[in-house]
Amino acid sequence: MTTHVVVLGAGFGGLELATVVAAECGDDVELTLIDKSEGFVFGFSKLDVMFGRVSAEHVLHRYADMVNPGVRFVRATITAIDPAAKRVETSAGTFEADVLVVALGADLHPEATPGLLEGGNEFYTVPGAFAARDALHDFSGGKVVVAVTSTPFKCPPAPSETALLVHEFLTERGLRDSSEISLVMPLGAPIPPSPDASKAVLAAFAERGIAWRPETLVRSLDPTRKVAVLSDGEEIPYDLFLGVPVHRAPQVVADSGLAVDGWIPADSLTLETSFPGVYAVGDVTSVGTPKAGVFAEGQAAVAAARIVDTIKGRTATSEYGGKGVCYLEMGAGQMAKVEVTFLAGQRPVGGLQGPSPELMADKSTFGAERIRRWFGREWQPAAGPSV
Numbered sequence: 001m002t003t004h005v006v007v008l009g010a011g012f013g014g015l016e017l018a019t020v021v022a023a024e025c026g027d028d029v030e031l032t033l034i035d036k037s038e039g040f041v042f043g044f045s046k047l048d049v050m051f052g053r054v055s056a057e058h059v060l061h062r063y064a065d066m067v068n069p070g071v072r073f074v075r076a077t078i079t080a081i082d083p084a085a086k087r088v089e090t091s092a093g094t095f096e097a098d099v100l101v102v103a104l105g106a107d108l109h110p111e112a113t114p115g116l117l118e119g120g121n122e123f124y125t126v127p128g129a130f131a132a133r134d135a136l137h138d139f140s141g142g143k144v145v146v147a148v149t150s151t152p153f154k155c156p157p158a159p160s161e162t163a164l165l166v167h168e169f170l171t172e173r174g175l176r177d178s179s180e181i182s183l184v185m186p187l188g189a190p191i192p193p194s195p196d197a198s199k200a201v202l203a204a205f206a207e208r209g210i211a212w213r214p215e216t217l218v219r220s221l222d223p224t225r226k227v228a229v230l231s232d233g234e235e236i237p238y239d240l241f242l243g244v245p246v247h248r249a250p251q252v253v254a255d256s257g258l259a260v261d262g263w264i265p266a267d268s269l270t271l272e273t274s275f276p277g278v279y280a281v282g283d284v285t286s287v288g289t290p291k292a293g294v295f296a297e298g299q300a301a302v303a304a305a306r307i308v309d310t311i312k313g314r315t316a317t318s319e320y321g322g323k324g325v326c327y328l329e330m331g332a333g334q335m336a337k338v339e340v341t342f343l344a345g346q347r348p349v350g351g352l353q354g355p356s357p358e359l360m361a362d363k364s365t366f367g368a369e370r371i372r373r374w375f376g377r378e379w380q381p382a383a384g385p386s387v
């Protein structure tokens with residue numbers, strides 16, 4: 001009997017899960033992967049585009065060009081999920097599943113921060129990062145504020161990386177002496193699980209004169225007065241504001257009955273939800289790892305192994321270990337790599353490699369391997385200083 005697996009969302013988690021299940025199960029499975037977007041863009045590629053290293057076209061991996069045997073891709077917007085019936089309504093019709101996987105990520109809401117759309121730039125959505133590229137190119141010096149507007153947010157190292165890359169960008173253009181850079185972050189340290197990585201990043205901020213404001217959020221912008229209002233009530237002036245917008249689970253997830261306190265509480269070892277045969281992986285969950293692609297992928301690999309075992313009539317034994325690797329570009333051709341482990345009920349831990357120029361190539365390989373595996377094509381991510 002053929003098992004119908006329906007995967008909702010073709011991001012980091014959905015692509016990994018679909019690829020593994022289709023490859024392992026062959027004709028035993030009919031796999032449908034549904035996403036509303038034209039294609040997949042790595043989070044880190046948004047920074048590459050923003051800093052002018054590559055074109056928007058280069059970083060878009062179109063689903064229509066995907067060569068992934070066994071994966072049937074459907075471009076559609078998911079409008080309703082019935083987890084009890086394992087039935088999904090979409091703009092392309094209804095899908096019935098034997099096994100349903102929710103990998104719909106986190107939606108971004110720049111409109112939820114008063115003044116952000118009118119007076120600032122967000123760099124977390126694809127169009128936002130591309131617009132921020134233009135704002136950076138038009139910038140002639142002044143006060144730059146890089147800030148987070150709410151928690152949780154994807155890829156906690158990304159704002160630190162952005163502040164360092166803004167420094168590099170302005171230095172290359174001869175604008176650094178006439179500029180100030182501040183980083184407003186809700187975290188107490190740049191990379192909380194790794195004291196070594198946090199120390200290295202704080203040293204880099206100090207060396208480059210980047211002002212670090214921990215345990216603080218930006219609540220709103222006043223575009224007329226060009227000030228950002230912080231969570232402690234203080235106002236700081238800006239000429240260029242680069243913000244991380246509010247994150248929420250997609251509305252279709254909130255309406256499905258799967259979410260509790262905003263996110264899906266999947267089992268942190270098996271990624272099963274409270275509905276039999278329904279799994280959830282990645283940013284849409286509250287399994288206790290940061291919202292990052294490497295964790296979405298790790299969770300997808302475990303859910304995939306368990307689905308494969310179940311389809312093949314074996315006992316599922318694979319369990320999620322909360323491990324992930326984060327790359328952090330420091331500017332000046334230097335990359336750091338942090339290996340972190342988040343286990344339920346334990347303090348997260350992380351070790352630091354680098355920073356070194358060799359790790360730039362490591363990160364490129366990371367991206368290229370995934371595009372080969374998921375899309376069946378060769379791709380060279382950007383590496384090196386901005387152009």
Ligand SMILES: Cc1cc2nc3c(=O)[nH]c(=O)nc-3n(C[C@H](O)[C@H](O)[C@H](O)COP(=O)(O)OP(=O)(O)OC[C@H]3O[C@@H](n4cnc5c(N)ncnc54)[C@H](O)[C@@H]3O)c2cc1C
Pocket residue numbers: 008009010011012013014034035036037042043044045046047076077078079103104105106123124125154155158250252281282283284291292293294295296326327
């Ligand atoms: C600037 C930046 C830098 C980053 N750098 C890194 C990094 O270096 N390393 C790292 O690991 N992570 C990084 N991330 C984080 C990473 O991009 C995300 O955490 C990761 O993509 C989450 O994977 P996911 O599968 O859970 O969700 P996503 O990859 O977001 O995929 C969700 C998919 O669901 C689709 N979808 C949502 N709602 C619907 C609907 N109603 N109908 C149809 N489709 C829908 C979306 O179109 C999307 O394709 C970065 C993020 C940003 C913004």
